[in-house]
Amino acid sequence: MPELINKLKDILGAENVLDSGLDFLSSDVNGLDKVAALAIKPMSSDELSKAVKVITDHNYTVIARGGATSYTGGVIPDRNNSVIIDTSALNKIIEINTKDMYVTVESGITWKALHEALSKTDIRTPFWGPLSGARATVGGAVSQNAILWGSTSHDVSASSVLSVEVVLADGTILNTGSAGSGLKPFFRNYGPDLTGIFLGDTGALGIKTKVTLRLIHRPAKVDFLSFNFNERSKISRALQTIAREGVASTCFGMDPVLQHQRIKRASMAKGVKAIKSMLASADNKLEAIKDATRIATKGKRFIDEHGYSMHIIVEGNSKAEIEEKVERARSICLQEGSEIANSVPRMLYGDPFVDMTTSVGPAGERWLPMHGLFALSDGDNAWEQIEKLFKSFSKKFEEHEIVVGYLLAAVSTTTFVVEPVFYWPGPRTIWSETVLSASDLSKLQNFPENAETNRIVNEAREALNNLFDELGAAHLQIGKKYHYREHLQGPSASLLESLKSAVDPKRLMNPKSLGLD
DSSP states (O other), rough: HHHHHHHHHHHHHHGGGESSHHHTTTETEEEEEOOEEEEEEOOHHHHHHHHHHHHHTTOOOEEESSSSSOOTTSSSSSSEEEEEHHHHHHHOEEEEEETTTTEETTTTTTHHHHHHHHTTTTTTTSSSSOOOTTTTTTTHHHHHHOOOTTTHHHHHHGGGGGEEEOOOTTOOEEEEEGGGSSSOOOOSSEEEEEEEEHSTTSSSSSSEEEEEEEEEEEEEEEEEEEEEEHHHHHHHHHHHHHHHHHHOSEEEEEEEHHHHHHHHHHHHHHHHHHHHHHHHHHHSSSHHHHHHHHHHHHHHHHHHTTTEEEEEEEEEEHHHHHHHHHHHHHHHTTSSSEEEOOHHHHHHHSSOOOGGGBBTTSSSSSEOOEEEEEGGGHHHHHHHHHHHHHTTTTHHHHHHTEEEEEEEEETTTTEEEEEEEEOOOOOOHHHHHHSSSSHHHHHSSSOOOHHHHHHHHHHHHHHHHHHHHHTTTTOOOOTSSSSSSSGOOOHHHHHHHHHHHOOOOTBSTTTTTOOOO
8 A cells, every 4th residue: 555655646746645534535425335545636637547557556446536416326435445536626628619519628627617617608518517516527427427407408418428538447548439539529429439338337437537518509598487286197297298399408397395395495595696696597687576576575485385396497599489489388287287486497597506405404304316217108107106115114204204205307308207305314424514514514403323214214215226127217327326237138238248348357447336346
């Protein structure tokens, strides 16, 4: 170990070889397993390349870490003789090319920082970040795959990627797409899609150092819609039709339980900030002022009164296009529900990246989502089966104050996302203790450890994971929790194993991720 440390200090400088704060650097939102022996903070691709070669030559594993806003163990080491690669210093925008319509960034830049840089122009990326984008990095999101802003029209984060620069386990630097032939990174599908191999790999195949994303012109017009539904099946049918017809840029929903949890969390200060953002982002200032007045006069009750809510962002390049899409979306949803104030999507559009207090419950409870991606027509049945599963836990959940709500989303024209979200009284994780501000922590309760409560949550999560398999779910951020390799069919499994052996023959790149040893 001393020899490894000295070599890394020679490459990176002593200040960027870290032997403190390792509990936090070995954790994600859900906590930690093993604590790494060391962490490093490279300042360039070249430094990272040299460091990775030295680390793997010494037979230590390497795990890349961005904002660590995931919760499936993809950034958590499975053994102590590991080195964490903290990518936070790789946070520069390399090029904004408005002639060829792409942007190249270092992998450690956050989606919020990229969004703010592009907001000064009339362009943006098609997918433009997850809710956690204030901390989540571009490299992390394309490694894990992410959804939300722009996902209903532009699919997951990986679909906006043209090229990546990757450091392999032996320190080799590899470029993909047209950049792999020494060309500009303007074209992904030059020959076999080598870019795609490294997207959604949760760091099992290589460490992304640069990412090139497509650019589009920022839509000239935007409008917002929200609807209330009194039954699960009704919101499901509306979401399916919205997705099929392609009228929304972003479409998501909440069941009454999750809606109530999120409302309880909201503070007056955040409400004021959101209202300011809502006004700033609105084309129709008068309508936005009316919405703000509704919030101010009725408080959060105007949302709390409703059952299942769905929120839609519609984008277009002309007033006529927007009006046509809004009319169609409204027609679809009014067949199943009723229209309500559109303040939720309007506020989120103006202030799209939530603060990290969302990583705990409203009073400081533990928070942990799981999700399944289903074929569009299968989503409602999957949701129903998940509810039936949790009914079998209802007595235990009630005794231990475990609450489950649901987040829904439409991804492209094909996919229905069901995300059960667990809340339960339990101590904060090292991640939350470190990331949340002292002011935020002072307002939250830190619940005592309860081994039986944890056991029940873990039992329910494992049962849910098995049900996902039975129902034919796919997943984002596979990490070390979802059953990917275990269920991959013969030829596909063999190909994946061969790829892993080719780029990581000693199996030292984030072992156990994707289910690969």
